[in-house]
Amino acid sequence: MSESQLWNDVDDYFTALLAPADDTLTAALRDSDAAGLPPINVAPNQGKLLQLLAQIQGARRILEIGTLGGYSTIWLGRALPADGRLITFEYDAKHAEVARGNLARAGLDKIAEVRVGPALESLPKLADENPDPFDLVFIDADKVNNPHYVEWAVKLTRPGSLIVLDNVVRSGAVTDAGSTDPSVRGTRAALELMASHPKLSATAIQTVGSKGYDGFALARVLA
Numbered sequence: 001m002s003e004s005q006l007w008n009d010v011d012d013y014f015t016a017l018l019a020p021a022d023d024t025l026t027a028a029l030r031d032s033d034a035a036g037l038p039p040i041n042v043a044p045n046q047g048k049l050l051q052l053l054a055q056i057q058g059a060r061r062i063l064e065i066g067t068l069g070g071y072s073t074i075w076l077g078r079a080l081p082a083d084g085r086l087i088t089f090e091y092d093a094k095h096a097e098v099a100r101g102n103l104a105r106a107g108l109d110k111i112a113e114v115r116v117g118p119a120l121e122s123l124p125k126l127a128d129e130n131p132d133p134f135d136l137v138f139i140d141a142d143k144v145n146n147p148h149y150v151e152w153a154v155k156l157t158r159p160g161s162l163i164v165l166d167n168v169v170r171s172g173a174v175t176d177a178g179s180t181d182p183s184v185r186g187t188r189a190a191l192e193l194m195a196s197h198p199k200l201s202a203t204a205i206q207t208v209g210s211k212g213y214d215g216f217a218l219a220r221v222l223a
């Protein structure tokens with residue numbers, strides 16, 4: 001058995017046991033696939049991790065950068081109370097339309113708002129609204145802009161908030177200081193910012209599984 005087959009088998013076991021699909025999650029992935037969206041959503045057990053992190057945070061307000069078809073948004077939105085709020089940014093209008101349908105089916109359309117456009121344009125507009133601070137920010141969009149997203153996440157949160165940055169390992173390419181891959185460079189710059197930022201305490205974790213060899217960084221916003 002290949003190593004990646006073993007990773008898949010373990011993910012299947014964990015997911016069936018701890019993060020089983022329901023009709024809403026299954027339909028979200030089905031409709032995303034039918035609309036031609038790429039299968040780059042988080043894995044089910046990763047979605048459950050996001051949900052648990054939001055619940056541990058006691059999150060009432062969540063910001064997501066990178067919606068795709070709203071699969072991770074559903075996991076996160078389910079962690080919120082009925083009067084909670086989730087804003088998710090998506091560049092692609094077709095992805096946003098699919099996500100809105102999936103969120104409506106999940107009964108989260110009153111809580112979760114999909115905003116279309118480049119996140120670096122949407123973020124300052126959001127800041128202009130003087131929103132209450134977000135308790136959790138999930139960053140999962142164009143990796144080249146990761147350092148900007150981390151900076152914005154710090155601005156839009158409060159001491160004690162959690163920032164989750166996805167896909168920080170990139171099959172190990174993250175260690176290549178000379179990489180010309182914009183996603184690797186953006187991820188390294190974001191990690192270096194997390195390491196040096198006076199308002200952040202961070203770590204990063206490698207993962208293997210149905211999404212290959214990757215990982216995520218967590219940062220807590222300090223006082």
Ligand SMILES: C[S@@+](CC[C@H](N)C(=O)[O-])C[C@H]1O[C@@H](n2cnc3c(N)ncnc32)[C@H](O)[C@@H]1O
Pocket residue numbers: 040041042065066067068069070071072073089090091092095117118119120140141142
């Ligand atoms: C990895 S997918 C998000 C997956 C989603 N979080 C999930 O797990 O279900 C990244 C998404 O970010 C979007 N994106 C790319 N560049 C963006 C940008 N500049 N602003 C906002 N969204 C962007 C892509 O269109 C894509 O839908």
